[in-house]
Amino acid sequence: MEVLLKDLRAGDQRATVIAIGAIKELDLHNQANLNAIKELGGLETLLNLIDTEDLACRKASLGVLKDISWHGNLRCVVVP
Numbered sequence: 001m002e003v004l005l006k007d008l009r010a011g012d013q014r015a016t017v018i019a020i021g022a023i024k025e026l027d028l029h030n031q032a033n034l035n036a037i038k039e040l041g042g043l044e045t046l047l048n049l050i051d052t053e054d055l056a057c058r059k060a061s062l063g064v065l066k067d068i069s070w071h072g073n074l075r076c077v078v079v080p
Helices: 002-008 013-025 031-039 042-049 055-068 072-078
Strands: none
Touching: 002 013, 002 042, 013 042, 013 055, 031 042, 042 055
16 A cells, blocks of 8 residues: 555656556455555545646546545545
């Protein structure tokens, strides 16, 4: 998980989209995965990617955020 989140922050758009795709393949209903994303700063990174000019990064990050926003503890972070 740490490697995936590091790739999200790398600044390389291709690596970012690949990392988001890998995160999307994880079981995002698994509490351990959700906690890891939250604790390692992944939510903030995904939210920041919404402001990027790259449409693929935007769409991919929105997809992951949509998938994890079902969880009550994370919803307040994603939707203030």
